[in-house]
Amino acid sequence: MQSENVVDLREAFSHRAEPAPRQIDPDDWRRYERYMAEIFTALGMTPDTPGTRETPQRFLQALYDATAGYEGDPKLVTAFPAESRGGPDSLVSQVVEGPISFHCLCEHHALPFFGTAHVAYVARDEIIGISKLTRLVQLYARRFTVQERLGEQVADALMELIAPHGVAVHLEAAHLCTQMRGVREENSRTVTTFWRGSYTEDPALRQDFLALVQRP
Ligand SMILES: [Zn+2]
Incomplete structure (x- = not known):
């Protein structure tokens, strides 16, 4: 049998782990891509080559995926x-x-x-x-x-x-x-x-x- 205390604690955890999808406006996202293109170019990357054209977008997407923990985990x-x-x-x-x-x-x-x-x-x-x-x-x-x-x-x-x-x-x-x-x-x-x-x-x-x- 679980004590009430255990149930309360688990509930507290559930609130912190519950799904919280991040909302990023598509216009904001495109603006971030322009910022990244500007930064990468300033650092020395050649923009607009077949290899780098999509890099700002891919970089942001990779950051987004790598920080998915902020969205919680319903399965937990x-x-x-x-x-x-x-x-x-x-x-x-x-x-x-x-x-x-x-x-x-x-x-x-x-x-x-x-x-x-x-x-x-x-x-x-x-x-x-x-x-x-x-x-x-x-x-x-x-x-x-x-x-x-x-x-x-x-x-x-x-x-x-x-x-x-x-x-x-x-x-x-x-x-x-x-x-x-x-x-x-x-x-x-x-x-x-x-x-x-x-x-x-x-x-x-x-x-x-x-x-x-x-x-x-
Ligand atoms: Zn560090």
């Missing part, structure tokens, strides 16, 4: 498949899922950062499948964001969705905004971890999780 909200997993107080071992690949746009440079996520939780009485976890990561990844916020949002949403004893999120990403401009080693990766509930209190649980996700 509706028909949430919850499987019973013992009683409400049963403490089962952690479930670790991953790697889940993700692609974001860094909100500082609007350039991609991308990598893999591992998500773990200690279930209370519900579990969530890998496909839903993948959707959850994509919901927050396909935006202008930073790696820290992505991890916090995935961890908090999972706490709200299935009210587990604890959640761990491990993100490993390459940031093109530093690599393309030679600020950092080409193969350097940024690793961040996020802990909720039992993971914050139990170092052994954290170690088990890290040992699983850091396997070579």
Whole structure:
């Protein structure tokens, strides 16, 4: 049985994940394409060749697609498949899922950062499948964001969705905004971890999780 609290939390999540299609007026869209053509040309691109004629339009469309997370994910909200997993107080071992690949746009440079996520939780009485976890990561990844916020949002949403004893999120990403401009080693990766509930209190649980996700 779910406590009322769990239902309330899930409702809160549902409101944040519910579909919110973006409306961009076609006239505005054409104006943005002209801006992009002007910027690309100023930077050195030769406009109006067979290869570049449609580039402003394609570039904007690619940005639009890469930020689809702002539109929510109805499949995360509706028909949430919850499987019973013992009683409400049963403490089962952690479930670790991953790697889940993700692609974001860094909100500082609007350039991609991308990598893999591992998500773990200690279930209370519900579990969530890998496909839903993948959707959850994509919901927050396909935006202008930073790696820290992505991890916090995935961890908090999972706490709200299935009210587990604890959640761990491990993100490993390459940031093109530093690599393309030679600020950092080409193969350097940024690793961040996020802990909720039992993971914050139990170092052994954290170690088990890290040992699983850091396997070579
Ligand atoms: Zn950046």
